Amino acid sequence: MSSVAKNHSEKLPVLSVENLIVSYGSNKAVDNVSFSIKKGEIFGLLGPNGAGKTSTLSAIEGLVKPQSGNLLLEGTDMQKHPAEAKANMGVQLQSTSFQFELTIDQLIRLYAGLYNVQLARRDILNSLKEIGLESESGKRFKQLSGGQQQRLSLFIANIHHPRLLLLDEPTSGLDPQSRRQLWDTIEQNRRNGGSILLTTHSMEEAQSVCDRVAIIDHGKVITVDTPKGLIEKHKHDQRVRKVARGKVTLEDVFIGLTGNEIRE
Amino acid sequence: MNNTPEPLHYLRSLLQADFVVLLRNRRAILAGLLSPIYIMFIAKSEKTQARLGGSHFLVVLAVTLGILSLALMGYAVNMARDRERGVFQRLRVTPVPQWTIMVSRLLIQVLISELIAIVVLVVGSRMNNITFSAGEYLSTLLVALLESAMFLAIGQALVGLVKSASTVTAVSSLLFAALLLTGLLGNSGILGDTFQTFSKWTPVGTIMSVFQSVLHQVAWNGHTTLSLFACFGYIVLCGFIGIKWFQWEAR
Numbered sequence: 047m048s049s050v051a052k053n054h055s056e057k058l059p060v061l062s063v064e065n066l067i068v069s070y071g072s073n074k075a076v077d078n079v080s081f082s083i084k085k086g087e088i089f090g091l092l093g094p095n096g097a098g099k100t101s102t103l104s105a106i107e108g109l110v111k112p113q114s115g116n117l118l119l120e121g122t123d124m125q126k127h128p129a130e131a132k133a134n135m136g137v138q139l140q141s142t143s144f145q146f147e148l149t150i151d152q153l154i155r156l157y158a159g160l161y162n163v164q165l166a167r168r169d170i171l172n173s174l175k176e177i178g179l180e181s182e183s184g185k186r187f188k189q190l191s192g193g194q195q196q197r198l199s200l201f202i203a204n205i206h207h208p209r210l211l212l213l214d215e216p217t218s219g220l221d222p223q224s225r226r227q228l229w230d231t232i233e234q235n236r237r238n239g240g241s242i243l244l245t246t247h248s249m250e251e252a253q254s255v256c257d258r259v260a261i262i263d264h265g266k267v268i269t270v271d272t273p274k275g276l277i278e279k280h281k282h283d284q285r286v287r288k289v290a291r292g293k294v295t296l297e298d299v300f301i302g303l304t305g306n307e308i309r310e
Numbered sequence: 311m312n313n314t315p316e317p318l319h320y321l322r323s324l325l326q327a328d329f330v331v332l333l334r335n336r337r338a339i340l341a342g343l344l345s346p347i348y349i350m351f352i353a354k355s356e357k358t359q360a361r362l363g364g365s366h367f368l369v370v371l372a373v374t375l376g377i378l379s380l381a382l383m384g385y386a387v388n389m390a391r392d393r394e395r396g397v398f399q400r401l402r403v404t405p406v407p408q409w410t411i412m413v414s415r416l417l418i419q420v421l422i423s424e425l426i427a428i429v430v431l432v433v434g435s436r437m438n439n440i441t442f443s444a445g446e447y448l449s450t451l452l453v454a455l456l457e458s459a460m461f462l463a464i465g466q467a468l469v470g471l472v473k474s475a476s477t478v479t480a481v482s483s484l485l486f487a488a489l490l491l492t493g494l495l496g497n498s499g500i501l502g503d504t505f506q507t508f509s510k511w512t513p514v515g516t517i518m519s520v521f522q523s524v525l526h527q528v529a530w531n532g533h534t535t536l537s538l539f540a541c542f543g544y545i546v547l548c549g550f551i552g553i554k555w556f557q558w559e560a561r
């Protein structure tokens with residue numbers, strides 16, 4: 047790459063989502079969503095159940111066809127070049143599952159093959175040690191605990207060191223230890239220059255790991271900023287003031303902007 | 311940017327995984343292997359065999375039974391179940407073309423079907439003290455290939471039309487019984503002429519007509535050729551339905 051081109055690609059967002067619309071029949075799950083993610087950035091989609099977080103990710107992952115909108119991965123049109131886009135994305139789905147019959151070892155080999163990654167026996171062992179699964183490598187997927195399945199799934203999402211990691215509610219259902227470990231992994235990823243798009247409805251998570259957060263509801267992005275910036279920007283909003291008890295927190299901003307009725 | 315993977319590379323990985331998945335699926339393998347051996351065992355008496363069309367015919371009938379159960383219990387049921395678990399969604403976010411996910415499963419099914427055919431032929435000849443010539447082995451394996459394709463197409467149509475795994479399981483069992491009984495009882499003629507004509511054109515009926523000619527029990531005639539075409543017709547029709555309406559996601 048020439049230095050001009052390199053400079054250009056450094057500036058280019060890793061992911062840009064422009065005017066994305068995703069519909070299921072007459073239900074508009076994602077309604078004109080736009081945002082972009084910089085290199086090394088951890089970007090959070092924060093929203094209540096049914097807000098359209100998973101649908102937004104599904105469109106980026108190529109699992110659902112958007113009704114309209116542009117999706118660019120480092121400037122490449124992801125809808126025109128899906129294989130190339132997928133080769134540079136790592137994915138952890140919200141309800142992910144691997145083949146129950148395969149062992150950890152076999153699953154790692156399978157996905158290494160699908161992502162064109164050469165892994166020596168020693169590499170696999172080392173990585174298993176890192177995620178605390180070295181003594182389970184012969185166990186079948188269905189025999190693993192929820193936390194172990196989650197760790198394996200994150201490891202496989204990252205197996206080809208993608209530009210962009212998409213994590214859909216990665217910490218829901220994890221115990222505090224596993225959650226901390228996941229945040230460490232996310233940090234480490236960032237240090238290696240990878241960008242991450244994650245969804246969550248945990249304020250703590252948004253605040254402690256995300257560089258920027260988009261609050262999304264009813265398929266629309268309501269506001270985007272750093273967690274601190276969001277509080278600054280909205281702390282005088284009437285709706286936020288009304289729900290705040292004392293100093294305004296991110297949760298107050300969230301509840302203020304998305305309302306306090308309970309979602310299914 | 312990372313490169314997209316090589317077809318040979320990812321096909322090998324998928325095939326290996328699907329092979330292990332199917333072999334570890336105890337229910338499918340038991341259904342595919344034990345049901346043919348069981349039917350050969352209960353039809354051991356010469357009288358029963360004569361009524362069913364002779365001991366050679368009984369053995370290929372058992373092959374058909376094995377391949378049918380593998381296609382329904384191994385392919386259709388597992389596809390529906392893995393779809394509900396989200397296994398396909400995870401595979402679909404990798405850079406491999408989607409159709410390879412299904413083709414790999416189908417190829418492994420066909421491979422195991424052929425293995426079942428060989429095992430049943432060997433066990434069947436031992437049990438009945440008969441021999442199959444090399445030519446008969448070869449042509450039986452060829453017809454087994456055809457019937458594997460036909461039953462898999464039927465299984466594909468089933469998972470194309472029905473989403474829930476538990477419904478697919480229930481319908482598979484019913485379909486298994488229905489296909490078998492119509493194909494078998496029709497042949498025996500005990501249910502009358504109309505039914506016999508009908509049963510000749512069911513999937514099991516047509517494939518058994520082809521088998522009869524291949525084993526030289528009946529000379530290859532116009533009916534055999536038509537039966538062969540009917541098999542291809544079932545493959546095209548069910549394959550079309552099963553692919554057109556197939557959805558990767560269960561909801």
Ligand SMILES: Nc1ncnc2c1ncn2[C@@H]1O[C@H](COP(=O)(O)OP(=O)(O)O)[C@@H](O)[C@H]1O
Nearest residue numbers: 070075093094095096097098099100101102561
């Ligand atoms: N596959 C689907 N078919 C039909 N409707 C769907 C599907 N997936 C999601 N929806 C609907 O789209 C809306 C957004 O859902 P989702 O993207 O899963 O939200 P979130 O991940 O924020 O909880 C919801 O109303 C949901 O019922």
Ligand SMILES: [Mg+2]
Nearest residue numbers: 099100101140
């Ligand atoms: Mg979701």
